[in-house]
Amino acid sequence: xxxxxxxxxxxxxxxxxxxxxxxxxxxxxxxxxxxxxxxxxxxxxxxxxxxxxxxxxxxxxxxxxxxxxxxxxxxxxxxxxxxxxxxxxxxxxxxxxxxxxxxxxxxxxxxxxxxxxxxxxxxxxxxxxxxxxxxxxxxxxxxxxxxxxxxxxxxxxxxxxxxxxxxxxxxxxxxxxxxxxxxxxxxxxxxxxxxxxxxxxxxxxxxxxxxxxxxxxxxxxxxxxxxxxxxxxxxxxxxxxxxxxxxxxxxxxxxxxxxxxxxxxxxxxxxxxxxxxxxxxxxx
Amino acid sequence: xxxxxxxxxxxxxxxxxxxxxxxxxxxxxxxxxxxxxxxxxxxxxxxxxxxxxxxxxxxxxxxxxxxxxxxxxxxxxxxxxxxxxxxxxxxxxxxxxxxxxxxxxxxxxxxxxxxxxxxxxxxxxxxxxxxxxxxxxxxxxxxxxxxxxxxxxxxxxxxxxxxxxxxxxxxxxxxxxxxxxxxxxxxxxxxxxxxxxxxxxxxxxxxxxxxxxxxxxxxxxxxxxxxxxxxxxxxxxxxxxxxxxxxxxxxxxxxxxxxxxxxxxxxxxxxxxxxxxxxxxxxxxxxxx
Numbered sequence: 001x002x003x004x005x006x007x008x009x010x011x012x013x014x015x016x017x018x019x020x021x022x023x024x025x026x027x028x029x030x031x032x033x034x035x036x037x038x039x040x041x042x043x044x045x046x047x048x049x050x051x052x053x054x055x056x057x058x059x060x061x062x063x064x065x066x067x068x069x070x071x072x073x074x075x076x077x078x079x080x081x082x083x084x085x086x087x088x089x090x091x092x093x094x095x096x097x098x099x100x101x102x103x104x105x106x107x108x109x110x111x112x113x114x115x116x117x118x119x120x121x122x123x124x125x126x127x128x129x130x131x132x133x134x135x136x137x138x139x140x141x142x143x144x145x146x147x148x149x150x151x152x153x154x155x156x157x158x159x160x161x162x163x164x165x166x167x168x169x170x171x172x173x174x175x176x177x178x179x180x181x182x183x184x185x186x187x188x189x190x191x192x193x194x195x196x197x198x199x200x201x202x203x204x205x206x207x208x209x210x211x212x213x214x215x216x217x218x219x220x221x222x223x224x225x226x227x228x229x230x231x232x233x234x235x236x237x238x239x240x241x242x243x244x245x246x247x248x249x250x251x252x253x254x255x256x257x258x259x260x261x262x263x264x265x266x267x268x269x270x271x272x273x274x275x276x277x278x279x280x281x282x283x284x
Numbered sequence: 285x286x287x288x289x290x291x292x293x294x295x296x297x298x299x300x301x302x303x304x305x306x307x308x309x310x311x312x313x314x315x316x317x318x319x320x321x322x323x324x325x326x327x328x329x330x331x332x333x334x335x336x337x338x339x340x341x342x343x344x345x346x347x348x349x350x351x352x353x354x355x356x357x358x359x360x361x362x363x364x365x366x367x368x369x370x371x372x373x374x375x376x377x378x379x380x381x382x383x384x385x386x387x388x389x390x391x392x393x394x395x396x397x398x399x400x401x402x403x404x405x406x407x408x409x410x411x412x413x414x415x416x417x418x419x420x421x422x423x424x425x426x427x428x429x430x431x432x433x434x435x436x437x438x439x440x441x442x443x444x445x446x447x448x449x450x451x452x453x454x455x456x457x458x459x460x461x462x463x464x465x466x467x468x469x470x471x472x473x474x475x476x477x478x479x480x481x482x483x484x485x486x487x488x489x490x491x492x493x494x495x496x497x498x499x500x501x502x503x504x505x506x507x508x509x510x511x512x513x514x515x516x517x518x519x520x521x522x523x524x525x526x527x528x529x530x531x532x533x534x535x536x537x538x539x540x541x542x543x544x545x546x547x548x549x550x551x552x553x554x555x556x557x558x559x560x561x562x563x564x565x566x567x568x569x570x571x572x573x
Contacts, residue, residue, distance in 0.1 A: 009470040016371035019364045020384065023444075026437060027387050030394070030402045037405060084297045091294035108564055109302055115491065115560040116305065116553060117498025119525045123549035124308045126532070127315050150301055180290045201393075208395025211500035211525065215532050235397040239501065242401060257401050261394070268393040272386050 038258030041251040069231035074207040077145035085153030093161040122212035141217030149202035160194025200271035210235035316547035349521030356432025369447030392441040400505035403434035429517040431507035443492035450484035490563035500525035
């Protein structure tokens with residue numbers, strides 16, 4: 001009996017350890033494959049040139065249009081998401097601080113909202129676009145992505161704000177500040193690193209998402225200059241070029257994937273770093 | 285005065301976000317309306333005739349593929365997540381936990397197109413050249429099995445994150461009590477930790493399923509996209525999200541096609557929102573208990 005339970009213990013300890021380490025292995029595997037495949041064709045031209053004539057038959061050029069388009073959309077969308085998400089999160093944690101039930105219900109709804117897939121946002125963005133008589137454009141892409149990432153901003157920022165001790169809130173009120181002052185001058189400052197984490201996460205999600213911009217942002221070989229022009233995005237550039245039968249074009253998709261992966265790696269590691277700063281330096 | 289403005293701003297922002305799913309639902313419903321006029325709902329979902337040019341829209345092949353791929357991915361990811369979650373919360377050293385945090389962050393943050401490309405480069409050839417010949421089946425590799433594997437990898441960080449959170453809420457005293465009675469670590473895990481967090485585990489699994497159900501691009505790139513009803517994992521499928529994403533180009537040129545695609549989006553929204561609301565509710569119940 002005793003031996004059996006020790007054997008069982010060891011088997012499961014091994015299995016669960018194996019599962020955990022295999023996750024690290026899978027991540028390493030994915031990243032190594034992407035980098036090995038992409039580095040051959042990664043050149044400075046990829047980053048500084050737009051597609052020239054014959055690009056899609058293996059001609060000269062790069063994916064600068066898609067890089068700029070993606071950054072434009074991600075920055076614009078993050079900006080809108082901050083405008084909507086930041087005050088909403090502050091409201092939950094300042095004005096509603098006495099109403100735990102309402103707070104919990106809102107958090108519950110926001111979590112459910114987080115689960116809506118990006119293709120649904122894309123379809124919704126598309127109906128909005130038709131409704132307003134617009135074509136696929138930068139602004140349509142920005143709005144769609146903004147809707148997609150706002151719940152992320154709210155929930156991530158809210159998570160940090162909710163750990164701020166009640167005493168701080170009470171102290172500011174006791175000193176005679178209004179709720180708005182408490183929200184923007186005290187709570188915002190206290191939760192600032194959480195805010196940065198939220199923004200970075202949202203930005204990363206916005207730059208990597210393809211299904212929602214497929215309908216709304218369109219695709220073009222030019223760098224978009226105005227809000228009503230279509231814009232290429234990096235994930236879609238990868239997706240379209242991967243579908244090409246010509247090997248050179250596929251090679252470029254691999255290179256573009258390296259660029260996207262590097263951007264995402266930088267964003268997630270920075271976000272992690274900021275959330276660590278938060279847990280070290282703030283009031284508990 | 286300033287107070288009033290900012291407060292209005294805050295409330296408007298919050299209400300907008302909370303109403304968003306309702307607005308999306310209504311907009312998609314209005315767009316899908318013309319379809320309901322020619323066919324009733326049970327027929328739309330249950331029929332498997334898909335001939336858009338003849339005005340015949342049966343969504344069953346797509347729903348079927350979606351469920352099939354989702355269940356396949358679940359079979360791969362569920363045990364891995366459970367075991368890894370247990371290891372991370374019960375057995376792992378501090379150092380490993382510290383390494384795993386960024387690993388999970390990055391896995392969760394990688395865009396689906398990257399997973400899709402990895403799937404095309406590795407999983408598709410693996411399924412086509414290794415697994416299929418092993419079972420004596422001829423297959424291109426662009427199959428539901430490949431879709432399931434790629435999806436499983438994508439859903440693991442999502443489910444694992446929730447599982448770790450849930451396991452961490454189990455009071456340590458309970459575990460210590462069972463250890464002091466002479467149980468091994470694994471016995472304590474099996475009889476106390478898992479039993480105590482049972483509703484949470486089910487919820488995390490449910491939310492993982494919902495996430496897999498709505499995933500678009502990565503699946504679309506490896507799943508083969510052929511309209512057929514099959515129960516063979518070595519055949520191509522055509523999940524709902526892929527249907528929407530693949531046909532947005534033609535949808536305005538064929539009558540009713542846009543309504544049909546918006547109906548597909550509405551279907552996705554409703555299914556996923558319901559799953560999310562139900563299982564999130566369970567999680568809240570376990571957290572507050």
